[in-house]
Amino acid sequence: MTEAEILDFLQKIWVEISQNAQKIEIYVQILAVILGYGLARVVQFRIKSALSGLEDKFTYPLIARTVPVLVSVSLPATWLAIQFAVLAIIRGLGHPSYILSITCSLLSAWVIIHIFTRLMQNSAWARLVALCVWSITALNILGLLSPTLAFLDSLAFTFGETEISMLKIAKGIVAAIIVFWITLGLSKFAEGRIQKSKALTPSVQVLLAKLVRVGLIAAAILIVLSNSGINITAFAVFSGALGVGIGFGLQKVVSNLISGVILLLDRSIKPGDVIEVGQTYGRVHSMGARYASVITRDATEYLIPNEDLITQHVVNWSYTSHNIRLKCPIGVSYNSDIPAVIKLTEETAVTIPRVLSNPAPRCLMRGFGDSSIDLELRFWITDPENGCANVTSEVLVAIWKAYKEAGVEIPFPQRDVRVEMISSDQSSTEN
Known part of the structure; x- marks a missing residue:
């Protein structure tokens, strides 16, 4: 947009505000917003006390972290619910609702940003989410969201038979942030539940946890790619080249991955076992996709590749019994x-x-x-x-x-030394 177009747009907004300021509907909407805030303050105390009572009843980390977030966001969420109800009533009566629409948009952005920033441990991702939400909210209030989306959709290029636009890329980035955040949270929750299961052996727990994590990440990637408008079947073309690259360039990596799966399946080595590999003697702390962590008695942590645990001579001091x-x-x-x-x-x-x-x-x-x-x-x-x-x-x-x-004697090695004297007659004879 040129400078003249921007000035013309601002002038139209000012004229519209000046005209609407003389209408009674504007003051009614402002009064509805103020009364909605007062009612939300009253209802907030009851909601806050009810949620605070639930905080001690849950021991799962994800739920324990979610309850305080809901407590802190109870005021804007309650206010938003009240304003949505008022907005529906006013629109149903056919009256203008511009102020209420702006209020609902701002409150929605506030609630979404507050929830994401409190639950996300990475501050950089939280700031990125906040920037995206505030940008969408501002464009929606100014009535520029649809033109902006159309403009981003027009900036496109062709990759093979697939058309990729800036809008699809933006959707893919937003979807990736949300989906991967949810995926990692679900993965940690599932791993915690699996590790608490007493019916599973430690090796099966590790194997199931890794399968769940890999499955969720693969599903997240597919969701992000399909949401971006990319044809997933196009990646089948690269499968042959990828297999050759794995065969030659990632031999050791793949070998360690497969060895790790074998170790988890045959349960020859599991977390908590005391093993000896070469000159390393210690307790297996954890088993990863590529290596096993072994902590020795002097608190030194060795990362032993899974392939070495299969190909080398390994002494498992606690394989069948800890005795x-x-x-x-x-x-x-x-x-x-x-x-x-x-x-x-x-x-x-x-x-x-x-x-x-x-x-x-x-x-x-x-x-x-x-x-x-x-x-x-x-x-x-x-x-x-x-x-x-x-x-x-x-x-x-x-x-x-x-x-x-x-009085029991512990002897030490003793040696008797005998020295023979040679007579003078014998010495002269020998000379």
Whole structure:
């Protein structure tokens, strides 16, 4: 629009306002807006108290976050409902309703923006939604929404057999924001419900959560593309090239994805298991699409690719049971009473809190060493995720104290050195 057209448009608006200001209907509508606000303030307190009572009854995070939003938006929502009712009555009687229409448009924008900005955690997306809603509202009030939509629809280009316009792109962006926001919220809600289900194993929970997330995202993409006016069947042309690209360029990625699905299906490794892969020993914290997170005893988190968990040698300390047996080699003096030492060792080991009494610790004689009689203590624990070396250390320290109090000697290697003196006669003969 040129400067002259803009001035002419503003002048027409001013003339219309001046003419309408002299009509009684304008003041009636303004009075209806003021009375509607007063009535909304009165009704708001009852609605607010009712919603506040529901806040403590729901434990789901999404619902728990929604109730405070409804409480905060109760005033404009109630005001909007009252104004819509008044607007319907006035239009039914055939009277002008321009002021009421503007009020309803502004209140609708207020409610929508308030709800989205409170529920959206990303402030950038919230600001974008607010900008879009206020822009549409302003264009609608000024009567420029239809011309603007027609103008955007005229800005089009052809991609193959599909015609894409700026209006379709704008609709696609708005639809993508709303659909993906709803999709991610539903995905988090579904994952929370699946993780709370005690009837499912941890691996099945992870698998179902990932399938739900992938399915919702795929559905969201299809909804956005179809809403943008893009023919989805056109993407079938690129399926062959995409398959070749995946086969060559994304070999490792696809391998890790498939390996992750296999691990979740056969349940060989699941969250909470204690595993050992190469030099890494720790507890499986989580299983992702490409890797498994393993946290060691020193709080170091290793991201192990799923492919390595299938192709490499993996020790799962808690595959069928969390009970594992540990071994401690012990050496005592040849002067010791071996049956009494064996009994003392077993009784001392069972005093450690983490050592199980059933199966009971067993101490066996393994052989006759160079400097000691070799014993081996075998005991069971049920919590390998809390570490194995630390409980072994506790057992050995307790045994050392018990041996010291009982007078049992723990020998150390000894060597005898013999020095032979050579006589002078023998030395001269050899020379």
